[in-house]
Amino acid sequence: MLSLLISLLLAFLIGWVSQRMGMCLVNATGLLLRRRPTLFVSLISCGLFGLLLAPFYRLFGVSQPLFVPDVGYGSLVGGGLLFGIASVLNDGCSVGTLTKLASGNLSKAFTIVGWVVGIVLWYHLNMLTEHKTLQMPTISSHQYWLTIVIVLMALLFLIRVHGDKHLVLSSMLLGALTSALYTFEPLWTPSVFFYNLSQMFWASGDSSLTSQRVAVFVMLLVGMLSYTLHRRTFNYQRFEWRVAGKHLLAGVLMGIGASMMLGGNDSQILLVFPTMTWVGAVPLGAIVLGMLVGIGVKQVRGRIRETRS
Numbered sequence: 001m002l003s004l005l006i007s008l009l010l011a012f013l014i015g016w017v018s019q020r021m022g023m024c025l026v027n028a029t030g031l032l033l034r035r036r037p038t039l040f041v042s043l044i045s046c047g048l049f050g051l052l053l054a055p056f057y058r059l060f061g062v063s064q065p066l067f068v069p070d071v072g073y074g075s076l077v078g079g080g081l082l083f084g085i086a087s088v089l090n091d092g093c094s095v096g097t098l099t100k101l102a103s104g105n106l107s108k109a110f111t112i113v114g115w116v117v118g119i120v121l122w123y124h125l126n127m128l129t130e131h132k133t134l135q136m137p138t139i140s141s142h143q144y145w146l147t148i149v150i151v152l153m154a155l156l157f158l159i160r161v162h163g164d165k166h167l168v169l170s171s172m173l174l175g176a177l178t179s180a181l182y183t184f185e186p187l188w189t190p191s192v193f194f195y196n197l198s199q200m201f202w203a204s205g206d207s208s209l210t211s212q213r214v215a216v217f218v219m220l221l222v223g224m225l226s227y228t229l230h231r232r233t234f235n236y237q238r239f240e241w242r243v244a245g246k247h248l249l250a251g252v253l254m255g256i257g258a259s260m261m262l263g264g265n266d267s268q269i270l271l272v273f274p275t276m277t278w279v280g281a282v283p284l285g286a287i288v289l290g291m292l293v294g295i296g297v298k299q300v301r302g303r304i305r306e307t308r309s
Contacts, residue, residue, distance in 0.1 A: 003184050004212055010181040011188065011216045015102075015223020017177065021170040024096025025265050026087050029291040037157075038164040042171035044284075045154045047274040048147050049175025050182075057183055064179060065186040066271050068279050069262040079260025080268075080283045082253055084290020087265070088298060090250030094190045094264040102224035104236040110244045112194065114251020119198035121252065122259045146276055178270055185216050189271075191264030193217050194255070261286075 017023075021042070028040040054064050069076060087093045090111050092100050101108040158168050181188050187196065187208065196209045228234045258264040261283040263272065268284045 004215070007181060007184040007188075007212065007216050008219045010177055010184070011219040012223035012226070014174065014177045014181065015098075015220040015225075016227045017170055017174050018095055019099050019102065019224040019227040021167065021174065023099060023174070025093040025269075025287070026091060026096055026291055026295075029288060030295055033292070033295060038161060038167050041154050041158055042167045044269065044273070045151060046171050046175045046178065047270040048151050048154075049172045050179030050270065051147055051175075051274040052151065053176060053179050057179070062183045064182055064271075064274075066275050068275055068277055069272065069283065071260070071262060073279075073282060075260045076279070076283045077286045079257045080286020081257075081290040081293070082260070083257030083264065084287040084292075085294040086250045086253035086257060086290075087287075088291055088294025090247055090254065094194075094254075094258075094266045098190060098221060099224050102221055103228050104234050106239060107237065107244045107247050110247040111251035111254070114248040114253075115194045115255040115258070116198040116201075116251075117248075118252035118255020119195060119259050120201045122256050123198070123202055127259075147274070181216075182270075185213065187213060188216050188220075189263075189266045190217070190220075191258050191267050194264075195258070198255070 022039065023043060025040075025043055028043050031037070032040040051064070051066075057064065087096075090097065090108075092108065092111070097108050097111045101112075155168055159165060187193070193209075193213065196213070200209065225234075254264065261268070263283075265284070265287050268287065272280045273284050274280070
């Protein structure tokens with residue numbers, strides 16, 4: 001019972017901090033293009049900040065569930081590009097979808113539905129890679145030093161460029177909270193939750209979607225909603241089928257992309273990229289590249305419309 005209560009508290013705090021931070025890789029990439037890199041570097045650094053606490057958890061015999069996707073480079077790159085482009089179409093990544101859903105954009109619920117449909121579709125096409133990964137239970141000393149250097153450089157970079165200290169502190173806090181939650185609930189991330197939710201459609205008797213995991217996911221949303229209500233920024237957006245259809249399509253593509261690289265951008269940032277391996281950096285790099293392409297296409301279309309009008 002104590003473990004469940006701690007997990008729920010951590011999920012609530014993660015939701016609160018994510019909403020306060022404006023955690024969305026799509027928005028962060030857009031700001032990066034406008035020479036405002038603070039949010040982008042803060043998000044990318046979240047997993048690295050959490051990684052620094054690994055030696056502390058090891059004292060209690062607990063290791064972080066870091067992994068390297070056991071799939072080919074083609075699947076990693078293709079999945080990352082598709083996920084990135086679809087995230088721009090959706091106007092939100094995995095966590096960004098939830099933060100905007102909690103802010104009153106109820107059409108984002110169709111993104112989740114589409115995500116599940118995409119995974120199920122990919123499975124029935126016999127193209128769903130088995131969820132097997134190369135476990136990384138320990139991290140070598142040189143990786144720790146490299147991580148520390150990267151974190152310090154990120155801190156100095158962020159503070160020097162814009163002096164946005166609250167984003168840096170939020171990123172460090174978010175990294176600590178997420179790594180702590182992994183010790184109690186290793187499968188808490190939204191993209192993994194969506195994957196296990198989709199498993200119910202082909203392996204109903206073998207689902208790892210427990211009541212505790214559902215409670216943690218709900219508490220994550222409660223934390224996001226609570227911050228929105230606290231700041232009085234909740235803004236209900238009128239439901240439109242056209243918008244919902246767009247989010248549904250984007251969700252399908254995001255689900256397929258996440259299936260190809262074994263996890264959405266949340267898992268890539270928090271579990272894969274912190275392994276400090278080349279393979280671990282490829283999917284996240286492909287996601288960012290896909291977002292850059294998607295944002296570029298969006299900007300070109302906007303300019304064309306302006307010239308026509």
